[in-house]
Amino acid sequence: MSATPTGPENREIQALLRDAGLDGDADLAAALGGMRALALDTPPAPRADLAALLAPGVSSLDARRNRQRRMGAVIGAVVVGTMGLGAGAVAASSEDFRRSVGHTVEKIFTPAPQAPVTGTDTASTSPSNVPAMTAVPAVPSGGTAPATPAPDSPTAVPTAPSTSADPVRRAPAPGGKPDKAPAAPAVRPSPLPSVPAVGKAPELPVKPSAPPSVLPTLPGSAPDQGRDKS
Amino acid sequence: MAAQLSDDELSAALAGDPSGFSAVYSTVSPAVLGYFRARGVDDPEALTQDVFVDVLPKLQGIKGGHTGLRTFIFSIAHARLVDYRRRSSRAPQLSEYDPLQDERYSNSAEDDVLGSLGGISATLSMLNDEQREVLILRIVADLSVEQVARIMNKTPGAIKQLQRRGLIALRELVKEKDYTPS
Numbered sequence: 001m002s003a004t005p006t007g008p009e010n011r012e013i014q015a016l017l018r019d020a021g022l023d024g025d026a027d028l029a030a031a032l033g034g035m036r037a038l039a040l041d042t043p044p045a046p047r048a049d050l051a052a053l054l055a056p057g058v059s060s061l062d063a064r065r066n067r068q069r070r071m072g073a074v075i076g077a078v079v080v081g082t083m084g085l086g087a088g089a090v091a092a093s094s095e096d097f098r099r100s101v102g103h104t105v106e107k108i109f110t111p112a113p114q115a116p117v118t119g120t121d122t123a124s125t126s127p128s129n130v131p132a133m134t135a136v137p138a139v140p141s142g143g144t145a146p147a148t149p150a151p152d153s154p155t156a157v158p159t160a161p162s163t164s165a166d167p168v169r170r171a172p173a174p175g176g177k178p179d180k181a182p183a184a185p186a187v188r189p190s191p192l193p194s195v196p197a198v199g200k201a202p203e204l205p206v207k208p209s210a211p212p213s214v215l216p217t218l219p220g221s222a223p224d225q226g227r228d229k230s
Numbered sequence: 231m232a233a234q235l236s237d238d239e240l241s242a243a244l245a246g247d248p249s250g251f252s253a254v255y256s257t258v259s260p261a262v263l264g265y266f267r268a269r270g271v272d273d274p275e276a277l278t279q280d281v282f283v284d285v286l287p288k289l290q291g292i293k294g295g296h297t298g299l300r301t302f303i304f305s306i307a308h309a310r311l312v313d314y315r316r317r318s319s320r321a322p323q324l325s326e327y328d329p330l331q332d333e334r335y336s337n338s339a340e341d342d343v344l345g346s347l348g349g350i351s352a353t354l355s356m357l358n359d360e361q362r363e364v365l366i367l368r369i370v371a372d373l374s375v376e377q378v379a380r381i382m383n384k385t386p387g388a389i390k391q392l393q394r395r396g397l398i399a400l401r402e403l404v405k406e407k408d409y410t411p412s
Binding site for chain 1: 248249251252255256259260261263264265267268275276278279282283286287350351353354365366368369370371372390393394397398400401404405
């Protein structure tokens with residue numbers, strides 16, 4: 001490498017200086033020759049990606065990457081196809097395999113329709129079943145001992161209060177459950193006096209029974225007293 | 231320039247043939263490397279290789295023969311240099327090791343041999359940026375005024391003006407520094 005250009009490079013530099021009206025300046029020509037010498041180096045050794053690009057048969061790194069991607073897809077398709085062929089060959093060769101596969105397929109598919117049907121049944125029948133279920137546990141919930149007499153209690157209780165209208169509503173009432181007891185007696189105060197005798201809630205029947213007793217007595221007694229007084 | 235691309239190599243490169251790629255690289259990369267060196271880039275080899283990784287797959291659509299090829303390559307190099315300047319302006323400033331500040335300094339054999347090269351780079355760094363770019367593209371990259379105008383997106387008249395002012399400024403700098411070629 002030489003810092004002082006010779007030959008055509010020197011002529012180009014002289015032409016450049018002549019264009020600028022600076023020809024004849026030896027120092028400036030030498031400086032420009034030094035600049036030109038910067039471009040006379042050897043090409044740098046290509047790094048890996050550039051060397052791959054310069055290698056024969058590679059015109060674009062993207063093309064090579066795409067080819068690798070395509071190769072992956074092709075290999076995957078071949079593997080899947082080979083597995084399918086292998087499974088088909090085994091199925092064709094052994095009858096037991098076919099039978100077991102058919103059995104498993106049947107097992108898989110036969111419960112499948114039942115499962116949704118039972119699911120819909122439970123969903124649809126739940127409203128009808130739930131009251132029955134709630135009615136039945138409501139009877140034993142009254143007490144552990146009356147669990148067995150619960151079926152009997154509807155028959156026994158109606159006789160005691162002499163009301164055969166609602167055996168189901170009666171049932172929780174003698175069970176002595178404090179939550180359900182007020183609901184039933186609130187409607188009918190008359191059978192409730194019999195309930196406190198069996199259950200443990202004497203106050204609840206008293207409240208509904210007291211107002212009717214007071215209310216009739218007041219109008220009854222007031223006019224009588226008024227009449228007596230008058 | 232030291233080596234010229236033959237027509238066969240050029241047509242092979244423009245057809246996307248890798249044998250033409252290596253010919254283009256060996257012919258043009260020294261000028262690109264010199265361009266980055268003259269602009270004072272930290273790692274001129276890496277930027278040169280970035281340029282050719284960018285350029286070589288795109289050679290197929292180039293028109294204009296040798297001139298069009300050089301213009302295309304140096305326009306990519308110019309864009310890479312602009313990117314490098316922007317990136318380095320955002321990056322933390324690296325302070326260069328100055329051997330003259332080192333007490334253990336002794337004359338470098340490379341500096342003795344290539345003293346003029348280091349001198350001209352330091353001198354060029356004192357020029358206006360556009361003047362420096364025009365002079366480097368004209369002299370180091372060996373491009374015509376029209377090619378430089380296309381790369382820098384200016385008119386040929388503006389390039390000639392920048393070239394003339396750059397040469398005058400360079401002459402003053404050379405005289406000031408009592409520049410002596412080795």
